[in-house]
Amino acid sequence: MIADTLTSPVILFFVLGFVASALKSDLTIPEAFAKAMSIFLMAAIGLKGGVEVSKSGNTAEVMVAAAAGLALSFLLPVLAFALLRSVGKLSKVDAGAVAAHYGSVSVVTFVTAIELLTGEGLSPAGYMVAVLALMETPAIISGLMLVRKGENMSGERSTTPWHEVLTNASVMLLVGSFVIGAIAGSDGFATVKPLFDTGFRGVLCLFLLDMGLIAARRLMQSRKMTLRLVILAILLPLVNGTIGTVVGTVIGLDIASAAALGILAASASYIAVPSAMRLALPEADPGIYLSMSLGVTFPFNIIFGISIFAALAQALG
Amino acid sequence: MIADTLTSPVILFFVLGFVASALKSDLTIPEAFAKAMSIFLMAAIGLKGGVEVSKSGNTAEVMVAAAAGLALSFLLPVLAFALLRSVGKLSKVDAGAVAAHYGSVSVVTFVTAIELLTGEGLSPAGYMVAVLALMETPAIISGLMLVRKGENMSGERSTTPWHEVLTNASVMLLVGSFVIGAIAGSDGFATVKPLFDTGFRGVLCLFLLDMGLIAARRLMQSRKMTLRLVILAILLPLVNGTIGTVVGTVIGLDIASAAALGILAASASYIAVPSAMRLALPEADPGIYLSMSLGVTFPFNIIFGISIFAALAQALG
Amino acid sequence: MIADTLTSPVILFFVLGFVASALKSDLTIPEAFAKAMSIFLMAAIGLKGGVEVSKSGNTAEVMVAAAAGLALSFLLPVLAFALLRSVGKLSKVDAGAVAAHYGSVSVVTFVTAIELLTGEGLSPAGYMVAVLALMETPAIISGLMLVRKGENMSGERSTTPWHEVLTNASVMLLVGSFVIGAIAGSDGFATVKPLFDTGFRGVLCLFLLDMGLIAARRLMQSRKMTLRLVILAILLPLVNGTIGTVVGTVIGLDIASAAALGILAASASYIAVPSAMRLALPEADPGIYLSMSLGVTFPFNIIFGISIFAALAQALG
Amino acid sequence: MIQTVPRKRIEILVDTPLVPRIVGKLKAVDISGWSVIQVDSGGGRAGEWQHDDVTGASAKTIVLAIASDTKTAQLIDAIAPLLDSYGMLLTVGDVQVVRGERF
Amino acid sequence: MIQTVPRKRIEILVDTPLVPRIVGKLKAVDISGWSVIQVDSGGGRAGEWQHDDVTGASAKTIVLAIASDTKTAQLIDAIAPLLDSYGMLLTVGDVQVVRGERF
Amino acid sequence: MIQTVPRKRIEILVDTPLVPRIVGKLKAVDISGWSVIQVDSGGGRAGEWQHDDVTGASAKTIVLAIASDTKTAQLIDAIAPLLDSYGMLLTVGDVQVVRGERF
Numbered sequence A, B, C: 001m002i003a004d005t006l007t008s009p010v011i012l013f014f015v016l017g018f019v020a021s022a023l024k025s026d027l028t029i030p031e032a033f034a035k036a037m038s039i040f041l042m043a044a045i046g047l048k049g050g051v052e053v054s055k056s057g058n059t060a061e062v063m064v065a066a067a068a069g070l071a072l073s074f075l076l077p078v079l080a081f082a083l084l085r086s087v088g089k090l091s092k093v094d095a096g097a098v099a100a101h102y103g104s105v106s107v108v109t110f111v112t113a114i115e116l117l118t119g120e121g122l123s124p125a126g127y128m129v130a131v132l133a134l135m136e137t138p139a140i141i142s143g144l145m146l147v148r149k150g151e152n153m154s155g156e157r158s159t160t161p162w163h164e165v166l167t168n169a170s171v172m173l174l175v176g177s178f179v180i181g182a183i184a185g186s187d188g189f190a191t192v193k194p195l196f197d198t199g200f201r202g203v204l205c206l207f208l209l210d211m212g213l214i215a216a217r218r219l220m221q222s223r224k225m226t227l228r229l230v231i232l233a234i235l236l237p238l239v240n241g242t243i244g245t246v247v248g249t250v251i252g253l254d255i256a257s258a259a260a261l262g263i264l265a266a267s268a269s270y271i272a273v274p275s276a277m278r279l280a281l282p283e284a285d286p287g288i289y290l291s292m293s294l295g296v297t298f299p300f301n302i303i304f305g306i307s308i309f310a311a312l313a314q315a316l317g
Numbered sequence D, E, F: 001m002i003q004t005v006p007r008k009r010i011e012i013l014v015d016t017p018l019v020p021r022i023v024g025k026l027k028a029v030d031i032s033g034w035s036v037i038q039v040d041s042g043g044g045r046a047g048e049w050q051h052d053d054v055t056g057a058s059a060k061t062i063v064l065a066i067a068s069d070t071k072t073a074q075l076i077d078a079i080a081p082l083l084d085s086y087g088m089l090l091t092v093g094d095v096q097v098v099r100g101e102r103f
């Protein structure tokens, strides 16, 4: 599958962005356009997931997958925190902030995985979109708890941004479109399908072009990255992704969905969690968590991770 | 039709935006993207209207509908002004500014109505797009005349923004694309149809998501809304919409077009007129006219108004 | 072909923008949207060109066309410089800056030409996209050399912006998507075709609407344009376009590709070159080069030039 | 040493639809130039607001102009009557302009 | 002559996600209004950055407020403890506000 | 009382393509940081302009830097020769920076 991945336009556009940025080209995607594309992509996968669930309605399986996702998002930061403290030599605050990123998920990694997996005939179940939404924010809470454990908190820092966590933009949009898809069903979706289905892959290309630009820029502008952190930014997705794939297989998900759960576990947030961390842990250094998640883990997952966890799920399944 | 409306993705996205905003979520649509979508929607309906007119060419009917639209836009503010002064307890200046909004029209309400009506097998005539463009700005003139009546004007305020009224962006774009559609005809349109037709409904979904966000925010941030004004913001569309539907039926429009004329009369401007009022009547409080038209009347029309005037037109027709 | 051109929606939207701007309408396209559209158009033609080359693979012909394009971009500024100095009465610095624009190319003029030519059954070869990319920047070097010839350069001005020239955004994007298209081939392209192919013409309409707005505004706001310069802004595309078409025919390109080479030669840059000139020749007046290339030459080429060089190529071919 | 001249830095916060009016006033008192900066959001007595392009009517903008003392005084006289109805905010600070004789 | 009053022009450069916190502080010391301007890019000890909406977390913003001397002093006291951890930049200048009694 | 230090607030209005050049000058005189704000439109001797991304060449930008008196003087010396050909506008004002020893 790696070979297919590397000749897919979706991945090639990511590479193009990465190269352009590394060459310090002045190629940039207007931010408003990038944000528009990410809104489009989230609405589209939300809708598609909802429509599929409205067709199948396998509720027990959905509940199990949802519980597994929630548990992973809550617990993966604990392992990450330990590794970041010991191997990464990070301060408690920085380790907690980074750990939260790795417990949470990257929507674009998931979307790219769906595209690549589907291209290989491995379509994850529609409800995985709901699992994605559920995994976005619990990690924020555990990351903060890890930082505060045994600490006598005072002043500004003691507040958990509950409101931000619960009404987070991507959660709202994913859950909202999922529900709309479920209500509208196939017939209702048919009317908007031309945009949300036809345009999907092309938009993903242009979005990954931008992600390539941003990832390479992050990597070059970061002054805080040590070799230890770079290694962890590859090790953590490998470990988390393996855990996720195994859990998915154990709880009885089909191969494609188990792979998708693995990829969710392997992916690291770069939207919801950074904003929450900036607010709740302003002392944590954004240079560290953004460089690790955007600069190293995201490219690693896009180019290698997806294929690795797909192979693992197939081997286990 | 109300039931169909409430399960249509188009309306559900509006509701999603409204709910997200009410929950104070940080979900936002970049303004440049929102403006791009509104340009797209206007170009698309302009083109489609023009193409249809190029096919039918029922000139007499078009002239009558255009005259009716112009008259409604000029005269509806008079009634609204009286109600806003007496029931609404607004000052002369504020009442004139609000009245102008209700004489003018909302393009998105019209577009949504076309989508929902067409979904019910009720396609309004293509020339209704021209009527929409004609109704945009006359109300600005009558609103200003109502304010100035019997007043000894001096200084800045005495100028009517004729230039802004006549070269207004949405009028330009609607009329321009209408003419382009009429010149290009079905064959010329075929070449651009993939974008303007295929993408239409999906774009409308995302645009209404933004409108939901904006409407709820308006409603929450407005400090000037009294219960009287909220009631008027529901009463005015009901009254104006009934007048519009009746006029449409009387002048012999088909059922769908009469409903569309009713919806145009019921809708209130939130783009062209606020800008013109800010310029021509700076003393009028934008908090009042924007909250009424965007915060109350727009949602009311989208969710209830369209179905109401469709039912009325069917009952009368 | 002129008649077809003038009823094509693509051109009519350009005219609409031009008229709206001339009437000082407040119609504007958000810049982020305009830039997004230009990124989309470049990615789309790059991909399509690459896919076509992957199918044919006529290497010798490609090399010849590429060499011709490079030579034209390097040499056309010499003639232009002489005319701008003698007829245009421009200073050395201004003449060099303007000459660079006319040696380089306009992507949108090329894209519009492809659309209009294809509509007439004249499809230029896929590799012309690579020629387009090659012609973007050599003219910058020759323009600077013309200015510096015989001059004792010192200080800031003596630096050629090599890095900007080589990693220029549009070159990166065109070449990158071309390579992606060539790697992905027809099968890979099929997956993203719905966006990049289906949406193409519609996006071009909206982009030309914006170009019309900008061109007319440029023309009205320019205080530096003399009658001599206006004449040159029409003469230069005629001369360069004729040279390009003749060269194309002589080196054995098919009729459509020879016309496309003519149009490339006739077109003047308004993105890559102005930025490079601002940096390398800050003393040159941007009011002159932008007004000539955007305000006069671009509209001339879109409306007349494309048809003229198509006719010339057919007469010669 | 490079020469600097003392000038006023005028900052006018105003509703975006009114910018042409303000520019008109600047021209009327012969101020040679101005620059317009978009404001994203804000809050005041009338509540909080965010920029949204859908209804441009509620967007706000800063008009920035560098001018001599005399022209600044003339501008203030010309604009002050509009301050209340337009809901503007007009501040004037002191700056040194490098090679700024022309302002 | 139109009346002007001396006021402070407070400029706070801060990470965009923290703006609500700053606005909270402004309200706490009863400053009547503020305006938010988006910063596009910049550089400092922590390196260079560009605004990108994809990860809004690294975007920066200027919060601009006009206030009296007293309220400005109160605001500084309230914000200073956060300066280091938030990585803010806080400057205060003098301006004349036309008809600015209310600020 | 929180400590403030007097610093210069340097505002450079410049064509967007030239920003890297200005940043180079800032670094050359060792100014520790800068922030870039986009200008939307404006007018001057060369006529009026609006920002459009299609030809970024005519866009304008403000580079804002807080610096000590000494570094400000060095910057002015370094930039002044470019003022005319680049069509820049360079103003310097006085501000108090809260806890601003590092600037």
Ligand SMILES: Nc1ncnc2c1ncn2[C@@H]1O[C@H](COP(=O)(O)O)[C@@H](O)[C@H]1O
Pocket (backbone or CB within 6 Å): D031, D032, D033, D034, D035, D036, D064, D065, D066, D067, D103, F013, F041, F042, F043, F044, F045, F046, F047, F048, F049, F060, F087, F089
């Ligand atoms: N007095 C001024 N105050 C503020 N901005 C100015 C001033 N003069 C010029 N500008 C800005 O600098 C640009 C170029 O000015 P000019 O070189 O005079 O055409 C103008 O378009 C404005 O954006």
Ligand SMILES: Nc1ncnc2c1ncn2[C@@H]1O[C@H](COP(=O)(O)O)[C@@H](O)[C@H]1O
Pocket (backbone or CB within 6 Å): D013, D041, D042, D043, D044, D045, D046, D047, D048, D049, D060, D087, D089, E031, E032, E033, E034, E035, E036, E064, E065, E066, E067, E103
């Ligand atoms: N003290 C202030 N400092 C900065 N901006 C202000 C201030 N007061 C008001 N504004 C801005 O002016 C707008 C209108 O203010 P107001 O008329 O008080 O509602 C606000 O939304 C702010 O953007």
Ligand SMILES: Nc1ncnc2c1ncn2[C@@H]1O[C@H](COP(=O)(O)O)[C@@H](O)[C@H]1O
Pocket (backbone or CB within 6 Å): E013, E041, E042, E043, E044, E045, E046, E047, E048, E049, E060, E087, E089, F031, F032, F033, F034, F035, F036, F064, F065, F066, F067, F103
């Ligand atoms: N001296 C300065 N003048 C203007 N802006 C600055 C200055 N120093 C820092 N900044 C801004 O503050 C951000 C963070 O600075 P720092 O904490 O030094 O990395 C920079 O990226 C700039 O946008």
Ligand code: NA
Pocket (backbone or CB within 6 Å): A076, A101, A102, A103, A104, A105, A240, A264, A265, A266, A267, A268, A269
């Ligand atoms: Na994860």
Ligand code: NA
Pocket (backbone or CB within 6 Å): B076, B101, B102, B103, B104, B105, B106, B240, B264, B265, B266, B267, B268, B269
């Ligand atoms: Na109406």
Ligand code: NA
Pocket (backbone or CB within 6 Å): C076, C101, C102, C103, C104, C105, C106, C240, C264, C265, C266, C267, C268, C269
């Ligand atoms: Na050329």
